[in-house]
Amino acid sequence: MKALQHSLPFLPEEIQIISDKIGVVRNDSDIVFYNASGPIYMCKVDDKEGLRIAQGMFVDLKLARPKQIASALGVNASTVQRNKKKYQDGGVKAFAKAAVPERTPYKLDDEKCKEIQENIDKNLSIRSAAEEAGLSEGTIRNGLKRGDLKKENSENKPKSTSERSSQDQESESGIAVKRHSERFFARKGLLEEAKPRFEASEGVKYGGVLIALPVILSQGLLDIGKQVYKKLSNGFFGLQTIFLTLIFMSLLRIKTPEQLTRHSPGELGIVLGLDRAPEVKTLRRKIEELGNQGNAREFADLLARHWADENPDVLGFLYIDGHVRPYHGKNKLPKTHVAQKRLCMPATTDFWVNGTDAQPLFFVTTEANDTLLSTIENEILPEIKQLVEGDKRVTLVFDRAGWSPKTFKKWYDMGFDVMTYRKGNYEPWPEECFQEFEIKICNKKVKYNLGQRSVNMGLKNEDFWMREVRRLCDNGHQTSIITTKQDIDEIFIAVRMFSRWKQENFFRYMGIEFDFNHLCTYDVEPADLERLVPNPAIKEKKKELEKIKKEYEKNLKKLSDAVIQNNDVNQNAKLMQTIRDLDIRCAELVEVISDMPEKVAVKETMDEDKIVKLETERKILTDLIKMTAYRAETSLFDLLVPPVLARNEEEGRSFLKAVFQTPADIIPDEENKCLIVQFHTMANQRSNSALKALCEIINHEECLYPGTDLRLVFNPQSCKRNYAHVRRSEFINHKLFCSSFFLIFEPQKQRSI
Template sequence: MCGAGVLFLLPSLLEQGLLKTSDVYSLPSKHYYGLESVVLTLSFMALGRIKNPEQLKQCKPGELGKIIGLDRIPEVRCLRNKIKLLTDQQKATKLNNLLIDHWYAQNHQDASFMYIDGHQRIYYGHKANLPVKYISRQKLCLSATTEYWVNDATGMPVMMVMGQLTEKLQTAIETYIIPQMQQTNLLVSGSPPEQNIPQCTFIFDREAYEPAFFQKLWDTYRIAVITYRKNVKDSWDENSFNTTETKVLEQAVTMSICEQQTELGGYTFREIRRLSKGGHQTAIITTHPTLDIAEIAGRMFGRWIQENFFKYLIHDYDFDKMIQFGIEHIDPEQQVVNPQYRKINNRLKKLREKKQRMEAKFYPLAQLVMEQHIEQIPAIIHKQAEYKEILDKYQQQESELINLRKQYPPKITLKQMPDQTRYNKLKTESKLLINVIKMICYRAESAVASLIAPNLSREKEEKRMVVKQIIANNADLIPDYINKTLTVKLHSLSAPRFNLAAHQVAILLNQTQTIFPGTDLRMIFNTTANSDCEG
């Protein structure tokens, strides 16, 4: 069967809670494609890099249908209707919370550190009026929606919340992320525990920097933070730094670090600095009272694990794909920055930049007059007059813009905006649902990659590549209804060492005793290169 190698990931998908969707969602029993079939189709599409339902037109429906246990996969319109039936139930967040309790039911160690960051999803359409945001990867200001992602200490996705307008990361943490975490076993709701041990530690960049906010997280929720310090102007004595070994992204790293107490905004924090070979000092602050400074530095500099996650999902899972067309309205009482006020403010900022550049040319001429020969003084005075005339013009324009800006309030409610430009948002529920399914798929793919890794000489470079090769590879499906088994025999991969790795994974998968969803058939995994996996 074409692409039947994806079934090698089915045990991991089930282990990650794929079928817990049935605890949350439902579809009419008279439908030919039930909930299990739809969820399996969506997850196999994500793993097979089929990035939208329209691409199913280029696939063999009968071949893919046998992979989900039916005669064919849903047709494009049918699948979109199923997605709409699921999204209309508005239960994506409930499913995400259920999965969080499943993922961290036994071991909270990976969940004790959470990386939080925003991802800008660019909008190229014309129906929605979205706020303009700065897109760092393109160095442009574009219409976009912000998704705020939470990943655990190993980089695995935990949850995602959708911003509505131009919320800062600080607002998203307090308004969206913490309340949702309190609905799971990650955080205790209500009064925080009194002991000096944090429930969780948030790690993020300078976007959410504010000392009062850090202290509030600790006092209100007993959540510690680790982040970079802003506006560092002093330097510590280089003799106070000690060489320490720590781990950054599972790799041993030696760095020179030092810790001191520091006061910011009236609050006391632990500050850790790393001294680079060039003499630069990178400052980190934390509210965690007991964590070792080597681990603090390792966790902070390991923040790139979340950036790597974003990069991988954008490239392989079509992370930014719009799932459902349409817009939704936002609470009309919600306050936003007045677009007119912002526009004038931006003009004023650019004018002041021009004025400062002109002043940098004008003021040194006074000193130049005293130093130059008398014959050159008239030319300098003439140039001074030219610059002064331009500065007076800039000063007049600045005063006009300041007076014009006073006519507009800095913030207004959405209902005060004109109908044509009033902000709204894209449909979010379908994106939330598909993102949850992609979380499950990414976790399943990572789990199989970790099983393959010990069998590869260059595990870091090859483990995910081999998993993708298994997913895309053909396999024979051999059902045995007498012995109640379903044998999945993977065809040969591109290199003997990859076949050996796949053979070892098949042995481990057979120990899971996985039952194919909707049947009583026990799955047996095998490879054509090696046929003794079952034992």
Template sequence: MAVTVSGREWAMAPLPMGPGGSIPVGPGVDVLIDEDGAGSVFLWGMAAWYWAAGDDSARRLAAVQLVNAQHASQRAVAEVLGLNESTLWRWRNDYKEAGTGALVNERKGPKGPWKLTDDMAESIVSKRAGGASLRDIADRHGVSTDTVRRALASKQTPKPEPEPEPGSGSGSGRVLVPLARPEGRETERQAARRGALAGAAPVICEGASLPLAGALVILPALAATGLLDAMDTVFKPVKAAFYGMRSLVLTLVFASLVGEPRAEGLTRLNPVDLGRLLGLDRAPEVRRVRQRMAALGEQNRGDELFKALADRHVNNNPEACGVFYVDGHVRAYHGQSKVPKAHVARIRMSMPAELDTWISDGRGDGILVWQAEPGASLVGELKRVATEIRELVGPNRRPTIIFDRGGWSPALFAQLDAAGFDIATYRKYKVTPEPRNRFTEHQLVDDLGRTQTYLLADRNVRLPYTHNKTKRRFDCRQIVRLDPTSGHQTQIITTRTDPDPAPLAYAMFSRWRQENFFRYMRAHYGLEALDTYETTPDDPARTVPNPAKKAAAKHIRQAKTELAKAEAIEGRAHLSPGRTPAGDRIVADALDIQRTELADLKTAARAIPVRVPVTDITPAAARLNDNTKRIHDAIRMATYNAETALARLLAPHYNRANHEARSLLHEIFTSPADIHTHNNKLHITIAPLSNPRRTRALQALCDDLTATQTLYPGTNLTLTYTTKNP
């Protein structure tokens, strides 16, 4: 810089604004912090703020006012004071809302005496080991759930002392503890809360007669569906949590197998019993499951999950994926939101509901599902069905799509045939019955080993339809089945050209497998569960029939009826004696007025639009949010397919498998079992069942499952299944 003295300019070195050792944080702003933690802020060399060592409140106030006065940036102040920038941002918000008092660093929490005594801590640990939830323990002791967590973290959960039991020894010579309790995992829970753990690893709880352990037989079949792999691949990792993706999915799987397919059903299961199956100390609570599933739903990847499962299913079951069944399933809604209506066939009424379109394979196992648009017809949905199936099977195969009369459209049949698909459906509308002498007997042995006998008539037909205002005909095949008892004929339309019509008839009549799939899923897997209360606004561009059009048509019908009555009365009166010209004119004028009113009503009705945007009729129109629902459905479908695979494995070993396979599996799922590890194997020894023949079938199933060499998820332990000697 330069100064002028006696008319001459002299150059001078700039003087330092801040004292030695200070740190500049802005133009003319320096901060000096001594070894004890006391600090000062200098503005252009003048001390403006000061805080003593240990006076954190004054330090916070200086930092906030430096930034608020725009003397320095938030980042620079945070760096020189050793703060996180978000912390300083939070202080500024507190200061803005409550003033200086909000920056006072007082001890948080209760100001009274500490409630957590040693006796209380031991009581908390004991109750937690007994399966009580954190909320129940906190309410019983009059403390917060955070206090309960601190007590659990400060004391180790006592390990049960082994008590010998005759016949409970493992193959390694160890004695298994009856009803052994898993070790506490509070240290890992604390690590997850700090963000240092993303999913606790499974730790096997070895013990004898462990409840619900029979449900572990599902794991080999579940691994074949690829559910766990698909969940890990499709969804992005969530924030650190004690319950990882594996634990979350297996919780829902095991809960469904033992009869609680909905999230709230976890309140009716012992969390410790379910936790043993997960390799944890306890299963997650309802709130945690809902939060985690909602977080996954926000990623909006349910369709990708289903496609990953469908690809795995088609690759593993090529023999069942030459035929696909398609049908819609209506989920009734009983809430307060303005959801579009749909016809619920099973209760024969129209009510708020959502329509799901399902695709199943030739054995009735679920493959794909999506939420259809309101009012969607099966004819319209079949176009998307064809696209989805083509992506699954590839360009070189010609699969068969089977559906009911709701998809009747010869024009669509022609499009599907040209696109490389065969179709099969029931013929719609009345047709001339086939003569009795056209029917011949056909037999086949179906995929379940049963002999099917049909009386069939087979011939080619041409179905008329209109395309681009041009009349055309579609050539196809008609197979008619005759019921010898009632004489009823059932017509099947197909494009398949197999020489023997019996397999085609069997495939068409087996469409009930998909109906059975819906029925079983509703009863045992909560297919119609809401799963989330969230809704999304309906598409404002979607149009619906205008109710004003219907009301106008009603007024026209009433006016026509009144005019017809008046004309009839006038006609009868015209023949009666005593009529005068003046009276005739009055009657004629009245009739002219009615005719004019009727014409005006017709003109006004023609001006009313037939369809209007849905928001004009129902401003609060909404749709059920299916993001979370689709993930639950994928887990349920994979679990159902796994259970069905076990039922098929039972068929050669159980004579009544066609009628009792699933009831036998339900008994296995809820049976106790011994669990122990030896030589890198996880041994599951299931208790005998209700009668010897069921136990023998279980042992044969165990042998088949052991042969798969499946690993317990998250470990390198090979699953080995056996049964106890009765």
């Protein structure tokens, strides 16, 4: 500072000293360089060329070092060095900017921009739009930066998860309530049912469950449900919404209506095409209204008929077994043995009939825990006769609880074959009676040592021959199978009989995944007053008889001891008289018991108002919904054969559960009348590949979202085709029912890093 002021001490106060020869002053628009004599160079703040000239010139004139200039101007010292060299080589002219001719985008011409903009307006991703146009993703993004393309379509901009969450929370009428006008008319009783209406939404939590919609509709749930049940009372939620809500809940493992309180009603409502899903009390009220119509049994019969007509071969072998559902309520119900708890306790027993493919066909709920034999005789056989066409013979497969050769003969004459395990003790066969058979089951080779003979069941007054097939196990045990089936080899008899484990697995899977034992209601209804039950008076008389017998044995022992000890003769005489009286009393009680009826009407044993049974209508309805959900899941599982999913037997159902829970973007396309369901990524690339393949298979069938007039298309993202011209394909044999919105399932692609 002193060096500069030596010649001219009057410098600006805000000057920044660069070296002992120059300084710089900055303001909002200019930069001015000073030496001891005053200003020597000035340029604008945003004049980059002028600043480069100053850097090169001052360093070349040795007015300052490069580091000093770089520090003062906030640039790198190497930049100052380059500008010095440039000044030395060409002077001020070296910094002059060459004129650049105007350029126009040669890739994004007007025609290409129009094509890409149309795809962006259809809510395609930038990557998809680039692939459709044959350009790179960077080219599209540069066009968006320049303004040649516009990303957002304001009329159909997808709402993000956070936006929806904020809107759901801010709703004054309740969480996620938005369709106020329709709800107003619903409260007035002027709306039969709210129609599905979709808005573009990103990351819908339950969007993945829509992939099951085509197979759900193919099961006939909505068609038959609307045929059997009358429309519900006017309101926002109607028959279709209730059915879809219940079956989506089952697939999403929302096992009871009460569990809806732990799930977002707005997210589930998007899948239903509404603003929100029904709340718990609304759903329960609607289920009760359906139960009051009393059509559950007809609904079950028509569903079974539909499933049998779709695949008549399922009636070849029918697996029958009972499933006990314990009851813990306050009402008095008949007791039965509960195997899981090893107790005899109040319970209801359902007898399930599964088809040849092991899928459930129908079930019968017994009122008083009847035996398997009587239930087959009185309930199941009449139902099967209605399903079977012509003189086709059906084979009934069940366990030892239905053992009765006399009944087998009766059923055989009626046109039914039987297959069961032999009951009782039987002599083992010599090992030379067995030979080895090999068969492939579930892609695994299985070996059985089998032997067979014809066996006379020893009925009175007639011969009845059945076929006995035995399996010799590795430990020497022989498992005996008895059947009237004569037209198949013994290996297939063994396979069919041992396939009963599939029905056991069905019960276990339904209990774990669908909470099969849950009672949808504890309400009761009057039971049959004439139902026969064991005579309780006999039980009381037997107790009295047992007590007298014990007294008789006690006095007899006293008399024996008195005789040995030579006690008083009078005392012995009294004991003998007591023994004779007790013996007479025993004989009288035995005669009274023999004259009493073994069974009496239940109304004679208890008050008529206490003779109740659990309400069956709502139970049958909810069980049918869970059956349909299981069958729909199984239909998707059957599509996951290799190469779609390599370990489909082990991982298929777990994979489908993950798919149902996967978030997805749901975007309606009104112009092409389609609904795009774009999946978010799954946990690994294997799952993404399997999901993509599953989507491509599903998309070969057309499906309409029920309740709308818009056509829906299923299409994976990588398939380059016009959604409006997708043709029906015969690639798969599954017949999928079509409703009214075409769904496009698109697995989200992974970006490479």
